[in-house]
Amino acid sequence: MFQQQLVNHLPYLMALDKSKDLESIGYYLSEHLKVAGGYWTINAIACLNKLDDISEEKKQQLSKWLKECQNQDGGFGGNTNHDSHITNTHYAILLSFLLNCELDYEAAAKYVAARQRKDGSFEGDQWGEVDARFSYCGLSSLTLLNKRDLIDVKKAASYIKKCRNFDGSFGGIPDAESHGAYVFCCVGTLYLCEDLSFNIDELSMWIHERQTSKGGLNGRPEKLADVCYSWWMYSALCLLKREQWINQQALENYILECQDSDGGIADRPNNQADVFHTFFGLAALSLLNGDKYQLNPIDPAFALPKSILKNIPGASRFIQS
């Protein structure tokens, strides 16, 4: 019953915004995740090289909605009416490049830059939660908008290095336990800060041990594998040019096994597919063996198609060849 080939995920993705998944309350409760969901869906379609299948009318409609998610303070909420947050502002910027629509980038950049704190870290919003995810959102957003001069890049890097642990990997804040998803945030931030001066071999050893006997990667020692870590950590290996440190074929097979035959990818085999894992699964497959599956090359630092990035002035010099 396990898939050995790529399923056609397009119908699943195209239907996402029509189907109110009435059987799950989760649909309604994810009202605040619409900007993120939009990015995952559209980017997954971009992975499949099918952006043109989205009608012009639909793109216009999405662009109009996205603009309405921008608040007075320049930041974006997760949907219209929601308060601004750096993660949603980052998603909105990414989505705008996928949809090729202009937002008020000037104001967005100001909002993002204002989130940097004295020690170089970034807060999520005015309420002060600090996390390496926000550092990544900050660096990625301002690089894409060519506004890196608004922040202290050196300090941003030095904060991330404080999140590094004795096991060679990274946690979300200083002292926090190392975690696969934060490998992406921290390595991505350091890469964009142009400062990879940490023990890369030690981190590669740690990532190597994240590969489970079934081929998938887990996020921490003694935890279960999950498709999303394929992206979070394999992208980091790509940025560090250490792709060989895991068994790529086994990881590829694992992602294929997590596909639903009706479309969509789940966290683990036989689980419910969702757009989050569908996007990260496809993006990881693009990095692993994109040619084989005719997937659009995705950039490991920005998680956007390289074809789009090369037209973005601030980002082009960071694209990996």
Add this chain to the structure above:
Amino acid sequence: MHGQSKSKTETLSEEEIKQRAEKGQQILDSLHYFFKVRKNQVNQPEDQLAFSELMAKLCPEIATIYNYRREVLQTKFDHLGGLLKESKSIDAYKQLLKLIQSEFMLIAILLKQHPKSYTLWTHRQWMVLRSQEIDSLINSINQDDQFKLIEAIRQEYELCSKMLDRDERNFHVWNYRNWLSSISAFGKEDEFTKKKIEQNFSNFSAYHFRSKYFMKNYNQSENILERIKTEQILGLLPLPFNRLKEETELIQQAIYIQPKEHGVYLYHRWLAGVVQPYGVTKVEKVSNNSITLSFNRAVTNVENTFEIFNKENALKIINVRVEGSNAIISFEEQQVDNLKIKIHNQIYENGSLETTMSEDESSKFLIPSEIDITINNEGFTFTNTTQKEFQDATQEIYKYLDENIDFIKQVIEEEKENRFPYIQLLYLLQFKLRTQRLIDESKTSEIIKEALQHCQQLKKIQNDHQAQFLYDFWSQF
């Protein structure tokens, strides 16, 4: 959506689907109204807290609801705090307490359903900070009738313990607990992490936070200086040597029980790795304005450790640059023929606090020595002299490493097809190699030879990039 089995979602009756759709519509309608309130497009409800509580219970993960709630709470705190300050109003005091207590209660209920919600944990942290402020306000005006913040924080630890009983790896809880410890001192993290480890030797979160606790508890500058008084040179280790040995026994036991898990080896490696002393092993290069010294391992924070003399005259050091395991010292240019370099351990010799503040946990154990260099036509020769007491301390560490190496070899005997103990052994041999270089450089080849043999074994079990990397690493020597 993590960990949701596909089959579970396919068994709803039509009635149930209808009910859910209704509930869903109710959520959307309520949110719609909430946003109107948020934007002052309709009148504020009479009881804003009750309203936002209802909303929070309906949509526990929507940050905007908590943002609104915090604004309402802050206004109330400011108002009541003002009353308390002006008139010492007992009523205001009681209202403040009630507000704080019921807010903590509400978040606890919501956390039970959503233990991994960043939004909820952030809100709880915000509440702890507010109650700290309110506590100091109460203290400043009324010494007798305290709010008992200490009690409240104790209860927070209780909450963490309960939540970690339900999910021992929930990093949100661990991070919150760790944050609490940074603002208060009732954590008993030593006891707690040990209890969690004994409950389950596979709990890497507990090992992780145990290492953080050790570093904080034993590695403050005052602690180090105090330990030097009682333990002399071994006091430079980031944790007391006896403590380290006890801890090593604990983790060895864990490795015996769980030899196929990654986490136990990581913690063992950390313990064995923090004891690595460092010092100069070689003079690489000498010129009339600079000298390059080679250390036994990569170094940091050695800028203030050198004194240089040319024919007994002190030379002015211009700059010290570190490149991996080399330190390049440049000095005022002059004809040199007999150089003496003194390497000082500022912490040990002078109790210098500045050096002990370094973030690198193993950067304190610098072996002081005196290097004599004679320059002649063919190049230079040097001698490197270390005090006997430092040599003895290094030997003790060497013995500790050897005991651990023996232990891992026993594990290999039982686990011949398991890559973990081999990789561990290679790490320990690397620590040993570095230490050996400080004692007697000429005996390092035996260690390298042994390591290469283990690399070959490892490649037989696991023929992949990691094994090749380790093989290449040892081959370079």
